[in-house]
Amino acid sequence: MAAASRTAVWSLMSAVTAAGARCPCHAPAVSKVLKRHAPGCDNHNHNHTHHNHNNKAFSTQKEDADYAFEMATSTIRYGKGVTREVGMDLKNMKMKKVAVFTDVNVAQLYPMKTMIKSLEDAGVHYVVYDRVRVEPNDISFQDAIAFVRKERPDAFVAVGGGSVIDTAKAANLYLCHPEEDFLAFVNSPIGKGKPVYNAVKPLIAVPTTAGTGSETTGVSIFDYTPKNFKTGIAHRSLKPFLGIVDPLNTRTMPPQVHVASGLDVLCHSLESYTAIPYNERTPRPKNPIERPAYQGSNPISDMWSIKALKMCIDNLPRAYKNPDDHKAQEQMILASTFAGIGFGNAGVHLCHGLSYPIAGGVKNYQHPGYKVDHKIVPHGISVAVSAPAVFKWTAPACADRHLEAAALFGANISNAKQADAGPILSDAIRKFLHVLDVPNGISALGYTKDDTKMIVEGTLPQHRVTKMSPRPVDYEALERLVEASYTIY
Amino acid sequence: MAAASRTAVWSLMSAVTAAGARCPCHAPAVSKVLKRHAPGCDNHNHNHTHHNHNNKAFSTQKEDADYAFEMATSTIRYGKGVTREVGMDLKNMKMKKVAVFTDVNVAQLYPMKTMIKSLEDAGVHYVVYDRVRVEPNDISFQDAIAFVRKERPDAFVAVGGGSVIDTAKAANLYLCHPEEDFLAFVNSPIGKGKPVYNAVKPLIAVPTTAGTGSETTGVSIFDYTPKNFKTGIAHRSLKPFLGIVDPLNTRTMPPQVHVASGLDVLCHSLESYTAIPYNERTPRPKNPIERPAYQGSNPISDMWSIKALKMCIDNLPRAYKNPDDHKAQEQMILASTFAGIGFGNAGVHLCHGLSYPIAGGVKNYQHPGYKVDHKIVPHGISVAVSAPAVFKWTAPACADRHLEAAALFGANISNAKQADAGPILSDAIRKFLHVLDVPNGISALGYTKDDTKMIVEGTLPQHRVTKMSPRPVDYEALERLVEASYTIY
Numbered sequence: 001m002a003a004a005s006r007t008a009v010w011s012l013m014s015a016v017t018a019a020g021a022r023c024p025c026h027a028p029a030v031s032k033v034l035k036r037h038a039p040g041c042d043n044h045n046h047n048h049t050h051h052n053h054n055n056k057a058f059s060t061q062k063e064d065a066d067y068a069f070e071m072a073t074s075t076i077r078y079g080k081g082v083t084r085e086v087g088m089d090l091k092n093m094k095m096k097k098v099a100v101f102t103d104v105n106v107a108q109l110y111p112m113k114t115m116i117k118s119l120e121d122a123g124v125h126y127v128v129y130d131r132v133r134v135e136p137n138d139i140s141f142q143d144a145i146a147f148v149r150k151e152r153p154d155a156f157v158a159v160g161g162g163s164v165i166d167t168a169k170a171a172n173l174y175l176c177h178p179e180e181d182f183l184a185f186v187n188s189p190i191g192k193g194k195p196v197y198n199a200v201k202p203l204i205a206v207p208t209t210a211g212t213g214s215e216t217t218g219v220s221i222f223d224y225t226p227k228n229f230k231t232g233i234a235h236r237s238l239k240p241f242l243g244i245v246d247p248l249n250t251r252t253m254p255p256q257v258h259v260a261s262g263l264d265v266l267c268h269s270l271e272s273y274t275a276i277p278y279n280e281r282t283p284r285p286k287n288p289i290e291r292p293a294y295q296g297s298n299p300i301s302d303m304w305s306i307k308a309l310k311m312c313i314d315n316l317p318r319a320y321k322n323p324d325d326h327k328a329q330e331q332m333i334l335a336s337t338f339a340g341i342g343f344g345n346a347g348v349h350l351c352h353g354l355s356y357p358i359a360g361g362v363k364n365y366q367h368p369g370y371k372v373d374h375k376i377v378p379h380g381i382s383v384a385v386s387a388p389a390v391f392k393w394t395a396p397a398c399a400d401r402h403l404e405a406a407a408l409f410g411a412n413i414s415n416a417k418q419a420d421a422g423p424i425l426s427d428a429i430r431k432f433l434h435v436l437d438v439p440n441g442i443s444a445l446g447y448t449k450d451d452t453k454m455i456v457e458g459t460l461p462q463h464r465v466t467k468m469s470p471r472p473v474d475y476e477a478l479e480r481l482v483e484a485s486y487t488i489y
Numbered sequence: 490m491a492a493a494s495r496t497a498v499w500s501l502m503s504a505v506t507a508a509g510a511r512c513p514c515h516a517p518a519v520s521k522v523l524k525r526h527a528p529g530c531d532n533h534n535h536n537h538t539h540h541n542h543n544n545k546a547f548s549t550q551k552e553d554a555d556y557a558f559e560m561a562t563s564t565i566r567y568g569k570g571v572t573r574e575v576g577m578d579l580k581n582m583k584m585k586k587v588a589v590f591t592d593v594n595v596a597q598l599y600p601m602k603t604m605i606k607s608l609e610d611a612g613v614h615y616v617v618y619d620r621v622r623v624e625p626n627d628i629s630f631q632d633a634i635a636f637v638r639k640e641r642p643d644a645f646v647a648v649g650g651g652s653v654i655d656t657a658k659a660a661n662l663y664l665c666h667p668e669e670d671f672l673a674f675v676n677s678p679i680g681k682g683k684p685v686y687n688a689v690k691p692l693i694a695v696p697t698t699a700g701t702g703s704e705t706t707g708v709s710i711f712d713y714t715p716k717n718f719k720t721g722i723a724h725r726s727l728k729p730f731l732g733i734v735d736p737l738n739t740r741t742m743p744p745q746v747h748v749a750s751g752l753d754v755l756c757h758s759l760e761s762y763t764a765i766p767y768n769e770r771t772p773r774p775k776n777p778i779e780r781p782a783y784q785g786s787n788p789i790s791d792m793w794s795i796k797a798l799k800m801c802i803d804n805l806p807r808a809y810k811n812p813d814d815h816k817a818q819e820q821m822i823l824a825s826t827f828a829g830i831g832f833g834n835a836g837v838h839l840c841h842g843l844s845y846p847i848a849g850g851v852k853n854y855q856h857p858g859y860k861v862d863h864k865i866v867p868h869g870i871s872v873a874v875s876a877p878a879v880f881k882w883t884a885p886a887c888a889d890r891h892l893e894a895a896a897l898f899g900a901n902i903s904n905a906k907q908a909d910a911g912p913i914l915s916d917a918i919r920k921f922l923h924v925l926d927v928p929n930g931i932s933a934l935g936y937t938k939d940d941t942k943m944i945v946e947g948t949l950p951q952h953r954v955t956k957m958s959p960r961p962v963d964y965e966a967l968e969r970l971v972e973a974s975y976t977i978y
Contacts, residue, residue: 066568067568067569067570067571068566068567068568068569068570068571068574069566069567069568070564070565070566070567071564071565071566071567072564073562075559075560075561075725076559076560076789077557077558077559077560077777078557078558078559078560078787078788078789079555079556079557079558080556080557081556081557082556082557082777085557085776085777088776088777088778089777089778092776092777092778236564287574287577287581288566288571288574288577288578288581289577289578289581298567299567299823300565300567303792303793303796304792307792334788
């Protein structure tokens with residue numbers, strides 16, 4: 001784009017932005033604001049004022065901030081039993097050799113057995129990779145990459161939780177970029193953060209947990225062992241070709257897995273709904289290929305995030321307390337997909353940022369219900385433990401959205417002031433976690449105050465997510481959040 | 490899928506369905522039902538009882554009905570000025586020759602000028618096809634097909650309203666299936682209704698009206714001149730690669746075009762929200778490739794449809810009455826996209842079915858604001874004139890949803906009974922159309938009572954849409970709907 005034409009667009013845009021800056025939606029009474037500000041509303045500037053926390057000033061768009069957002073999502077097929085259709089899909093697509101990814105536990109369960117039968121009934125040739133590590137790392141990713149570089153499949157199927165789907169995405173990416181080394185596409189500044197430039201093979205993702213949302217997104221997360229924290233690869237072209245959302249596949253989850261995966265839904269929705277607005281995110285990309293998958297909250301992600309939050313609040317305790325409550329389980333897997341569409345386009349922020357060292361630095365903690373041969377803090381648990389502290393701290397940036405979320409938890413916000421938003425939402429989350437028997441903060445996960453530095457330093461380089469925080473974050477702020485999260489009840 | 494395994498799944502599913510059949514959401518007091526029944530709720534059986542119009546019986550799923558739905562949508566990029574990015578996108582995609590589709594009017598306007606500059610700035614080689622007919626027909630489609638079969642582009646850009654985008658989809662489809670004749674993919678029973686079996690070229694759709702939603706869907710509509718009605722081609726693989734939703738592109742619409750295109754949004758959202766539920770649509774496809782794009786209302790389409798309806802009700806009168814209300818215009822183009830994703834996966838029904846002969850059989854009517862060399866009933870007008878009659882008649886099938894829609898128009902439903910749903914919604918729509926100066930029914934479009942037979946007979950074969958009606962429709966029912974639509978005020 002020529003500089004002159006860019007200027008011309010800017011003058012037109014600035015005129016529009018200025019005209020809309022005194023937003024009629026922004027009224028002092030909170031209840032009035034909440035009523036008028038519905039998800040999908042494009043008035044993003046008015047209730048996010050993270051550079052001015054008293055909400056008195058209205059931000060106008062900065063010239064170096066983005067002015068657009070992009071919604072990409074996998075095609076989603078939902079229904080009880082749809083896993084059985086995948087063989088036919090692959091046959092319709094004329095695929096010659098399919099790599100089926102799973103882990104050793106899921107390999108024994110109904111979803112994988114159903115998938116194999118479906119492939120065999122359709123006469124589709126396949127190879128199984130069942131060495132996916134639960135909470136995968138760079139070593140396990142590279143094992144999977146070596147497998148597919150040898151087998152050279154023309155399509156992928158991933159049957160499992162986020163670990164399995166994310167491993168399949170990474171294997172697919174590096175299969176299709178044989179000349180690139182492992183750090184090429186890993187998020188900057190940990191890796192080189194290159195945009196994906198070759199087409200990848202079609203991946204059909206079949207989640208067996210109700211949490212990841214990975215079936216809808218271009219995000220792949222792993223533990224980076226040289227640093228003892230998680231990081232990832234994120235590009236919208238990595239998103240699966242098709243997400244198979246089959247409520248029969250989560251029937252076999254133990255209650256603890258319902259909770260841990262469901263807490264991921266909770267944080268995906270809360271974080272994406274409170275993420276920095278897309279038109280405050282900097283820098284503005286010079287080329288659309290540089291616009292990140294995590295681009296800030298926007299009118300489309302808002303719809304999915306707030307709906308998923310409501311579904312999660314209403315159904316996760318039921319799914320946990322009563323294993324026979326299939327209706328609640330069905331709503332949770334749908335909520336997981338909805339939240340995936342939300343955060344996959346808006347991003348997550350500090351709960352996820354802090355979770356990467358909290359999970360990656362695990363010492364001796366072993367969560368109940370997880371049959372794995374290594375110590376593990378499940379992703380959803382590592383994310384949720386900082387939520388009471390995080391949303392108390394982020395609330396001043398967009399108090400209305402925090403109050404709106406609190407109301408969904410059942411909190412009474414009728415006389416709440418903007419300044420109350422943080423404490424009210426924080427309390428509501430804390431009560432919710434308590435009902436779900438979530439461990440009492442990061443000290444219950446085996447960490448002591450001596451670990452604060454490790455956790456802060458493991459969070460700081462996670463720019464992909466920390467930059468999505470509605471309040472700019474620094475070492476001291478993270479330190480406060482970690483210290484407030486040692487115990488939460 | 491083997492018969493035995495299908496039976497096994499069925500017994501599991503039937504158990505679940507039976508357990509949920511006495512839906513807790515279904516209570517006699519309307520206001521209670523409405524509060525609990527939110528978009529995204531998966532309880533579809535309970536509020537659609539189209540085989541039993543008194544709402545006393547609860548349907549359980551029929552064995553030949555579908556049990557799954559699929560949501561597919563184009564990637565959407567929204568922002569003021571994003572049209573300028575398209576040249577870079579095509580360069581990133583390494584496209585060698587791009588066919589740019591438009592019509593002679595749009596060719597002179599800001600959106601097309603911006604597009605051409607963008608392509609030239611990026612050094613992308615392109616050819617322009619500007620002979621798109623507004624309200625295209627089989628003859629104009631075939632002219633476009635001949636053009637691209639000669640030019641052999643490797644990508645498409647469509648800059649215009651639904652006519653332009655739909656023409657580009659058809660040209661792309663037949664370019665990629667050189668051995669097929671024109672009726673091969675046209676909806677059955679008018680055409681052969683074959684599923685699309687080859688990959689099509691990437692199409693970037695840039696709408697310049699706020700109505701079509703075609704940038705998100707796999708649907709292409711045209712007048713079939715041998716029959717004097719409209720029909721179409723619908724397959725999700727026809728959906729554009731990318732939809733560019735740029736509010737600057739609708740600034741040049743005359744007020745009458747705002748109204749006509751906005752009424753398409755209104756009916757897309759109302760029809761898809763009240764369409765037969767996906768799990769009542771028959772037959773159940775034996776292969777997922779046979780699952781139609783129009784598959785009935787579902788928890789994902791519901792979210793888009795109800796949100797689009799609300800945005801349309803709030804903003805279309807403002808966009809019409811005040812050409813400088815850019816905020817309302819921006820909400821309308823976003824509503825158009827939202828409604829597109831909703832109806833693109835759920836379908837539309839009787840307003841659209843009736844509109845095909847109403848528009849296709851035009852005699853001497855010429856709508857103000859449309860600069861074309863032929864008589865025209867704009868699509869949105871042809872759709873809206875039957876809405877008061879249609880929703881009065883469909884209401885008994887899903888009264889709650891009709892009341893919910895009426896409430897969005899501002900109707901007082903606090904003491905409404907289920908039986909009141911039809912008249913209340915019908916009145917609300919009538920008032921809304923009156924404010925927008927919509928012609929007073931199909932008699933104002935040049936038809937007399939002698940035309941009833943032509944309109945009914947032109948609607949009956951439109952199975953793709955008539956089958957989406959929540960009440961089964963026959964000759965007599967259509968006759969009543971047409972007769973009730975001659976005058977509407």
